[in-house]
Amino acid sequence: MEYTVHKLARLAGVSSRTLRYYDEIGILKPARINSSGYRIYSQAEVDLLQQIMFYRELGMDLNNVKSIVTSPSFDPTQALLEHKRRLLERRTQLDVLIANVDRSIAATEGRCTMTDKEKFEGFVQQMIDENEAKYGAEARQKYGDEAVDQSNARLKGMTKEQHDESARLANEIETTLALAFETGDPAGPLAQKAADLHRQWLTFWWGSYSKEGHAGVAQMYVDDERFTAYYDKRQPGTARFLRDAIFIYTGQKA
Amino acid sequence: MEYTVHKLARLAGVSSRTLRYYDEIGILKPARINSSGYRIYSQAEVDLLQQIMFYRELGMDLNNVKSIVTSPSFDPTQALLEHKRRLLERRTQLDVLIANVDRSIAATEGRCTMTDKEKFEGFVQQMIDENEAKYGAEARQKYGDEAVDQSNARLKGMTKEQHDESARLANEIETTLALAFETGDPAGPLAQKAADLHRQWLTFWWGSYSKEGHAGVAQMYVDDERFTAYYDKRQPGTARFLRDAIFIYTGQKA
DNA sequence: CATAAACCTTTACGTAACGTCAATGTCAAT
DNA sequence: ATTGACATTGACGTTACGTAAAGGTTTATG
Incomplete structure (x- = not known):
């Protein structure tokens, strides 16, 4: 199926100006230009536009979207x-x-x-x-x-089954941690329960357990922005709180 | 409690520039200006900012927000x-x-x-x-x-309506499943229809759908005796049959 | 076959909701 | 007394388009 600007625009629920702009900034170029200079889009462009719209929906700016979707490693x-x-x-x-x-x-x-x-x-x-x-x-x-x-x-x-169990644990960690964070005490019973759940979860993934490794991961939650973002998504400071709780749990010095 | 721009901004998770802009366009004026020309916000402004942010979250432009919140009939x-x-x-x-x-x-x-x-x-x-x-x-x-x-x-x-719909679905699952069980073929059309109904039912409760989740629930029907009892109450083996059908439906390996 | 409606093109300026300096003043603490 | 974190008012920049102008193309209809 091939589309002109207006057709594709109506299909996707955007304006034709948007598609022209996307062409202009090189984020979504038409498959070809016909003899009258009209933009013609085909299948690949439909799918790419969908991807772009997902990114936009999630609040990403077009510059970022562009660098992602035009990357050769884009999957x-x-x-x-x-x-x-x-x-x-x-x-x-x-x-x-x-x-x-x-x-x-x-x-x-x-x-x-x-x-x-x-x-x-x-x-x-x-x-x-x-x-x-x-x-x-x-x-x-x-x-x-x-x-x-x-x-x-x-x-x-x-x-x-293992997968389910780990998902369940991850879930329980999150809720327990949220409650523990309210108390503000990383040495308290709730925080220590969260730390213990986290140990169980980790053991799942590693197959073994060591206090050093546990503490290392905890530190990583604070150092690595990806993990920090994940744990802090509800309450900023949660990653740090979890690390403190785990340090106490493992007997590490904070 | 009284706030300066920066304090209120941090509280609400916006920038101080935003608050100055809101002042400029007359959508959120500080309660008063202190002797050094600083903007001082108090309780009423905190609550109004919350309202404004709800409107913004829902995609309303500031012009509209302004006309609403400054209206004398605003409730x-x-x-x-x-x-x-x-x-x-x-x-x-x-x-x-x-x-x-x-x-x-x-x-x-x-x-x-x-x-x-x-x-x-x-x-x-x-x-x-x-x-x-x-x-x-x-x-x-x-x-x-x-x-x-x-x-x-x-x-x-x-x-x-939704409630009724889900009850209707649950009912239809039960009858379809009973008929399908007679055929003995979890890959057959009747069993697959039951699986599809089950997907619809699940989507109702979860709000979303994933194959993994569907398959996971199916496995749970076999593993958890409470569910097994429910599905097997008419014919022993029905829970297992439903799981098989759903595994085929979701393309999971049994 | 003409002609109008409904498309398409590029160029270009407009806009919303801020971000980001710059230049300057104020306040709390060392 | 000074430093650093705050505040002020301009004023220009930015993003992701909207909108209008001036024109060419396609398609439906009288």
Whole structure:
């Protein structure tokens, strides 16, 4: 199937100006130009436009999108998986916002009180998202393939049950950690429970366990922006808090 | 509690430039200016900023936001209820996008085909949103309460409808599954129909769908005695049969 | 066959919501 | 007393298009 600008624009729900602009900045060029100078798009361009729109939906600026989709190592399928991960993240952020608005409604009715900080929960995420959009591409380029390969290899070796178990653990870590963070005490029972869950989770992936390795990973959560972003996505400072808790758990000096 | 620009900015996760701009365009003026010309914000401004940020999150432009929040008939509590409605809408749209990306992944793996139109499902909504943002404020001012009431009714109706739909699906799964079990063939059309119904049912509850999740649940039906008991209550072996059918449906190896 | 409607083209200026200097003043703490 | 972190007001820059102008092409219709 071939499309002119307007046809493709209507299909995708964007303006023809947008497509011309995308051509201008070299992010989406038509398959060919016909004898009258009209832009003609075909299958590959339809799929690429979809990819671009996923990135845009997730708030990435066109410059970044361009550097990703024009990269020779761009893998559409991997990108789709990444889109899905980001969309799910976005949905949990939306849930935080919805919880926020719920509490705000309750507050106006005097059914509860909110601190000023709580009034902006779920919005702050934006900053992190933008940060990810800015540095994410670069980080992917740095660690990308290596990390992907590694995790894929592990994944193949795991049975589905193991996979489920690890997912369950990861989930429990997240919720326990969120609760522990509220207490503010990395030595407290909740934080130590989170650390222990994290040990279990790690043992899954490594097949073995060592206190040194555990502490090392914990430190990495603070040093490596990718992990920091992941753990801090709900509450900034969570990565650091987890590291502190794990240091105490492993008996490491902080 | 009183805030300077920077303090309030950090609290809300925006830049101080943004707050100065909001002052400039008259959308959020500080409570007062101190003797050195500093902007000082207090409680009312914190709450108003939250409102503004909800509108912004939903894609409304500042001009519209201004005309709403500066209107003498602006009702913060009503606005919060409206925010919630819009956020929930936004979430269902996100779910459409997630379903889209799921199908797109399946398509790249050759597990299904997609029309070009389907590739942009969930994006198109944007246009409607923007349209709503443009003319919504005006319409609300004109029809305000009536529209709100209507949408509230729709929400209530929707949830009941959804509830009914899921019950209907569950019922259909049970009968189809019973018939399919008679055939003894988990790859047959009846069993596959049951698997598909089960997918629909699952999508209802999860808001999204993934093969892995589907297969995981299927395995759980066999592993967890509570579920096994439920599905086997009529015919022992039904849980296992359903799992096999779903594994075939999702293309999983049994 | 003409002609209007509905496309397409490039060029170019406009806009929203800030980001980012620059030049300057204020405040708290060492 | 000075340093560093804050504040102020301009003012120009940027992104991702919108919008209009001036014109060529295609297609449907009288």
